[in-house]
Amino acid sequence: MPSPDFVVRAPYVVTCDDAMTVIEDGAVAVRDGIVAAVGPAGAVPSDGAELIEAAGRILMPGLVNMHCHAGDSLFRGLVENLPLEPWLETVWKAERAILDPAACRLGAELGLAELLLSGVTTVMDMFWFPEETVRAAKALGIRVATGGIFFDPPGMDGHLADRRLADAAAFFDAVEDEPLVFPGCLPHGTYTVSPEHLRSAGRLARSRGGFFSTHAAETVAEQATVTGRYGRRVIAHLAEHDLLGPDVVLAHCVHLDAAEIGLLAASGTHVVHNPLSNLKLASGFAPVPALLRAGVNVALGTDGAISGNDLDLWLAMRLAATLHKAVTGDAAAVATHEALAMATKNGARALGASDRIGSIEAGKAADFILVAIDKPHAAPLFDPVAHLVYSAGRGDVTDVFVAGRRLVESGRLLTADVAALVAGVNALRPAIAAAIA
Numbered sequence: 001m002p003s004p005d006f007v008v009r010a011p012y013v014v015t016c017d018d019a020m021t022v023i024e025d026g027a028v029a030v031r032d033g034i035v036a037a038v039g040p041a042g043a044v045p046s047d048g049a050e051l052i053e054a055a056g057r058i059l060m061p062g063l064v065n066m067h068c069h070a071g072d073s074l075f076r077g078l079v080e081n082l083p084l085e086p087w088l089e090t091v092w093k094a095e096r097a098i099l100d101p102a103a104c105r106l107g108a109e110l111g112l113a114e115l116l117l118s119g120v121t122t123v124m125d126m127f128w129f130p131e132e133t134v135r136a137a138k139a140l141g142i143r144v145a146t147g148g149i150f151f152d153p154p155g156m157d158g159h160l161a162d163r164r165l166a167d168a169a170a171f172f173d174a175v176e177d178e179p180l181v182f183p184g185c186l187p188h189g190t191y192t193v194s195p196e197h198l199r200s201a202g203r204l205a206r207s208r209g210g211f212f213s214t215h216a217a218e219t220v221a222e223q224a225t226v227t228g229r230y231g232r233r234v235i236a237h238l239a240e241h242d243l244l245g246p247d248v249v250l251a252h253c254v255h256l257d258a259a260e261i262g263l264l265a266a267s268g269t270h271v272v273h274n275p276l277s278n279l280k281l282a283s284g285f286a287p288v289p290a291l292l293r294a295g296v297n298v299a300l301g302t303d304g305a306i307s308g309n310d311l312d313l314w315l316a317m318r319l320a321a322t323l324h325k326a327v328t329g330d331a332a333a334v335a336t337h338e339a340l341a342m343a344t345k346n347g348a349r350a351l352g353a354s355d356r357i358g359s360i361e362a363g364k365a366a367d368f369i370l371v372a373i374d375k376p377h378a379a380p381l382f383d384p385v386a387h388l389v390y391s392a393g394r395g396d397v398t399d400v401f402v403a404g405r406r407l408v409e410s411g412r413l414l415t416a417d418v419a420a421l422v423a424g425v426n427a428l429r430p431a432i433a434a435a436i437a
């Protein structure tokens with residue numbers, strides 16, 4: 001075996017492989033951005049390569065956040081204490097007034113910087129001017145899954161519906177050679193996009209080998225609107241238009257009946273659970289245990305910072321592991337290892353990228369993070385997986401690697417001037433506040 005570029009040794013390597021293997025006193029060797037070897041430290045020689053001693057750290061896969069609107073971070077804390085529909089009206093008013101390509105780039109950099117510092121290495125993002133999200137992601141070094149947005153009313157980017165398909169097709173062309181970009185089509189929802197436009201988005205995504213992602217069954221009102229308009233519930237409506245399948249990622253799925261859960265399971269459609277957004281907007285409790293039991297792949301998302309106020313996938317993981325226990329009265333409703341899988345490899349699977357990311361295994365991309373365990377809330381440490389799910393948080397993430405490139409070192413983001421970024425965002429604050437005054 002050729003010698004690695006570097007080797008990281010840690011007291012625990014939580015691999016998130018199918019057996020959820022935890023290696024005590026483990027090591028990971030990296031060569032050309034790929035995990036060359038993983039195992040007990042004694043079995044992974046450094047062969048003179050750079051050796052990173054991650055003492056007091058858990059090494060684990062980077063987190064995969066499967067539903068986000070990073071650019072919406074510009075509006076963090078702007079609209080509070082409203083349910084989804086009136087909340088969305090106010091959000092859209094602010095977006096319409098502020099968002100041009102430069103503002104979207106700034107918002108994306110803010111959101112993606114927050115994500116990287118918290119240990120997220122791959123994010124699915126739906127936002128206006130997605131090419132600006134890609135520019136921000138490339139500058140910061142994070143993997144991003146994004147693409148053309150579809151929206152039938154006049155968009156907050158000032159664009160009309162008639163150009164959405166061409167823009168989405170151009171997006172695929174533009175990112176063809178970008179190794180860190182997963183392209184797809186992202187219609188906003190079944191209540192804001194016509195069946196015809198949903199179908200054309202789905203056809204484009206499939207013809208280009210990309211994903212299709214939309215908001216689905218988030219609220220009672222959405223189910224009522226779609227049922228009133230089309231005579232079918234949201235998931236049946238998507239099925240009717242051939243928009244379910246292993247290349248489809250549905251955000252939320254809070255209000256599902258048994259038939260809809262059956263449709264999701266039979267089609268291999270992926271669901272993204274966003275517990276904090278659902279709690280804060282009073283959308284409800286997604287039937288996550290029922291989805292898991294039916295065999296649906298459930299990943300996790302933060303949604304935007306405008307609905308959850310931050311982009312903390314650790315909080316999403318802890319809520320996913322706890323709130324369904326209370327809702328169902330079953331303390332085993334979502335098992336510890338299931339919650340960790342939802343934050344890592346289930347997201348990779350939803351992206352069709354299980355062969356590349358989501359776990360620490362030889363041959364996969366070297367996307368991993370270091371989590372400090374030399375702290376009071378990590379002692380004693382009986383079970384590293386339980387610690388990560390129930391005790392750890394984003395403040396514990398010290399180092400982040402994507403494709404073997406170190407992007408965060410000892411809590412410092414190496415790829416952006418965070419102080420300048422925050423100053424730039426704060427300079428926009430008066431204009432944002434005035435937009436909804």
Ligand SMILES: [Zn+2]
Pocket residue numbers: 067068069215251303304
């Ligand atoms: Zn959303």
